[in-house]
Amino acid sequence: xxxxxxxxxxxxxxxxxxxxxxxxxxxxxxxxxxxxxxxxxxxxxxxxxxxxxxx
Numbered sequence: 509x510x511x512x513x514x515x516x517x518x519x520x521x522x523x524x525x526x527x528x529x530x531x532x533x534x535x536x537x538x539x540x541x542x543x544x545x546x547x548x549x550x551x552x553x554x555x556x557x558x559x560x561x562x563x
Contacts, residue, residue: 509530517526550556 514526517529521529
């Protein structure tokens with residue numbers, strides 16, 4: 509994360525909140541890799557992300 513991005517986030521969030529956003533993003537990415545790796549099918553009601561396979 510660049511210093512400029514950190515500073516921009518700090519204008520709206522305190523340090524603990526910025527760290528929480530980073531952890532949340534990291535967990536999301538990790539879970540997405542695992543779900544894709546074990547080929548968990550998406551929920552039929554969920555919207556597909558643009559550029560996702562089959563979209």
